[in-house]
Amino acid sequence: MRPLKKLAITIICLQLVGCAAKYTYLKAGRKNVTEAYSVSTAINWSQLKIGKITLWTANGSTLDRIIFFNGIEEDETIFDDKKSLKFRSSMNEVEIAELFIGSLKSSGQWAKAKMNRLAPKAFGPFDGFYFELDLTSEDGLSYKGAASCSIIDKKLYSILFLATELHYHPQYNEEFKNILSSIKKNTKKKSNFWGGL
Amino acid sequence: MNRAKIYLLLSFLVMALGCQTLDESSYIKPGDKPELKTTEAGLWMQMDQVEQKVKKSGKLVTDKKLNSYIQNLVCELAGDYCSDIRVYILNVPHFNASMYPNGMMQVWTGTLLRTQNESQLVAILGHEITHYIKQHSLKRFVDVKNKTNFLSIFNVALAGTGAVYGIDTRGLSDLAGLGVMSTISAYSRDHEREADAGGLDLMMKLDYAAEGAPEIWERVIEEQEASDKSSSGLFLATHPAPDERIKNLRERAKKNIASKVPRIGEKEFLENILPHRGEWFLHELDHKKFAEMEVVLKNLAFSNLHEGELHFLRGELIRKKADEDYLPKAISQYQKSIELDPSDPRPRRAIGLLLMRTDQKQLAAKNLEKYLELKPKAEDFLMIKNYLKQLH
Numbered sequence: 001m002r003p004l005k006k007l008a009i010t011i012i013c014l015q016l017v018g019c020a021a022k023y024t025y026l027k028a029g030r031k032n033v034t035e036a037y038s039v040s041t042a043i044n045w046s047q048l049k050i051g052k053i054t055l056w057t058a059n060g061s062t063l064d065r066i067i068f069f070n071g072i073e074e075d076e077t078i079f080d081d082k083k084s085l086k087f088r089s090s091m092n093e094v095e096i097a098e099l100f101i102g103s104l105k106s107s108g109q110w111a112k113a114k115m116n117r118l119a120p121k122a123f124g125p126f127d128g129f130y131f132e133l134d135l136t137s138e139d140g141l142s143y144k145g146a147a148s149c150s151i152i153d154k155k156l157y158s159i160l161f162l163a164t165e166l167h168y169h170p171q172y173n174e175e176f177k178n179i180l181s182s183i184k185k186n187t188k189k190k191s192n193f194w195g196g197l
Numbered sequence: 198m199n200r201a202k203i204y205l206l207l208s209f210l211v212m213a214l215g216c217q218t219l220d221e222s223s224y225i226k227p228g229d230k231p232e233l234k235t236t237e238a239g240l241w242m243q244m245d246q247v248e249q250k251v252k253k254s255g256k257l258v259t260d261k262k263l264n265s266y267i268q269n270l271v272c273e274l275a276g277d278y279c280s281d282i283r284v285y286i287l288n289v290p291h292f293n294a295s296m297y298p299n300g301m302m303q304v305w306t307g308t309l310l311r312t313q314n315e316s317q318l319v320a321i322l323g324h325e326i327t328h329y330i331k332q333h334s335l336k337r338f339v340d341v342k343n344k345t346n347f348l349s350i351f352n353v354a355l356a357g358t359g360a361v362y363g364i365d366t367r368g369l370s371d372l373a374g375l376g377v378m379s380t381i382s383a384y385s386r387d388h389e390r391e392a393d394a395g396g397l398d399l400m401m402k403l404d405y406a407a408e409g410a411p412e413i414w415e416r417v418i419e420e421q422e423a424s425d426k427s428s429s430g431l432f433l434a435t436h437p438a439p440d441e442r443i444k445n446l447r448e449r450a451k452k453n454i455a456s457k458v459p460r461i462g463e464k465e466f467l468e469n470i471l472p473h474r475g476e477w478f479l480h481e482l483d484h485k486k487f488a489e490m491e492v493v494l495k496n497l498a499f500s501n502l503h504e505g506e507l508h509f510l511r512g513e514l515i516r517k518k519a520d521e522d523y524l525p526k527a528i529s530q531y532q533k534s535i536e537l538d539p540s541d542p543r544p545r546r547a548i549g550l551l552l553m554r555t556d557q558k559q560l561a562a563k564n565l566e567k568y569l570e571l572k573p574k575a576e577d578f579l580m581i582k583n584y585l586k587q588l589h
Binding site for chain 2: 093119
């Protein structure tokens with residue numbers, strides 16, 4: 001192969017790799033989500049990490065997604081954007097649930113977002129709260145979801161599940177609940193997050 | 198003749214042959230649809246596809262009463278064109294309305310939030326109807342097509358000339374691009390002026406107060422000036438400057454003296470808008486546009502139908518902005534809201550949650566209990582019950 005042709009193919013390959021989001025394969029088992037806790041999952045996922053957000057999806061994030069918000073701090077936004085309101089550690093549970101709804105709406109992905117059944121509910125061994133979500137995408141597709149949250153050391157930790165109301169929500173809702181019930185506090189600070197990948 | 202001159206001559210010849218012209222004074226007749234094989238038919242087909250998407254959009258406001266109210270206003274203004282124009286209200290938190298060549302009109306909730314009465318609203322609707330009747334979209338489409346065709350050919354010719362003479366012509370190409378874009382924008386601004394004038398004529402035929410038209414632009418200017426960032430961008434590039442519009446509209450309004458008492462239509466407007474106004478305002482507040490929302494709130498019309506709402510919304514603005522010492526200021530607004538409208542559960546919850554942070558625990562509990570009494574199926578019922586358990 002001529003050097004120029006080799007170079008062109010290499011550039012195209014690099015561009016293709018650069019364009020795709022960097023998903024990794026995640027096998028079922030116990031996983032350290034952050035320094036604060038670990039969860040257990042019974043199925044395999046594709047995983048994407050961006051800043052303090054970790055996303056798991058089984059069929060593509062437009063169909064189903066579990067999002068871990070790993071320690072949002074004072075004056076940070078939930079989605080690390082500039083448009084939505086900032087988290088304050090003095091917020092109560094109602095305000096945090098409203099912050100989630102407002103941030104989802106201002107993200108531009110959702111035409112409608114409504115919170116339901118906000119209630120106190122433990123986040124594994126931590127105090128926490130839980131609420132359900134009804135969402136409509138920009139193109140009119142209905143989604144359902146739920147979020148479990150906790151403030152640990154003044155930082156917001158949350159696990160959010162969103163999936164299309166038809167098919168994918170019923171399919172993964174049970175696994176989401178299993179993940180929530182598997183939350184375990186990490187006793188030591190670990191540096192090798194997502195060990196075993 | 199040298200090669201460069203041949204390139205240029207050929208390019209202008211091709212451009213001239215390819216240009217479609219459209220008479221500026223042309224307009225669409227009621228019930229008219231474009232003939233197949235015309236430029237307009239292609240444009241309509243594309244817009245019909247867009248309209249199908251809009252019908253399914255998650256942003257579509259489906260409230261029947263509100264839709265029927267706006268569609269009726271459009272029909273009254275449009276007269277014989279009534280059945281040609283279909284209105285879609287979209288839940289978008291910005292000031293805008295738009296008209297498409299196939300008769301689809303979009304009105305954003307941000308516009309409805311910023312209008313105070315029917316005379317202001319019909320000024321916007323009349324403006325959009327004029328765009329439709331005068332076929333401004335089609336004229337602009339043809340203009341853009343011609344000018345960008347010219348630009349492509351000009352750039353090829355310029356590159357050819359540069360290659361022949363060994364000159365870097367990129368600067369000239371950029372300059373030509375800028376020139377073409379400015380003529381497109383100027384052309385668009387002329388259409389906006391025509392739509393302003395046409396819209397004013399339509400509303401005055403129905404005896405609406407002509408003041409409504411400049412008033413709405415005064416709101417836009419005030420909001421833009423309050424904004425800490427420039428949000429005018431493309432809007433001002435393709436529209437006349439708002440102060441110019443105000444001046445033109447006022448001058449035109451003076452020439453048309455109403456024969457009857459001018460219609461303002463505040464009561465009818467508020468009856469239809471009030472059930473949604475708070476929700477739209479809070480939606481925009483989530484976008485952190487605090488300075489702009491101060492202006493919007495100041496200009497929201499007071500109504501006996503919902504006396505306390507303006508204070509509740511001010512309380513929410515103060516709470517979400519969360520400046521220093523926001524707590525007593527927000528509480529004071531919620532308190533005024535409750536005094537004016539004791540049946541509204543929203544300020545009860547808001548004040549209860551804020552008082553929980555103070556030593557006024559009993560007052561917090563009293564307000565949260567009242568909130569649950571007024572809204573027994575509240576989405577946060579269990580959480581509020583839990584707070585009450587802690588407060589007692």
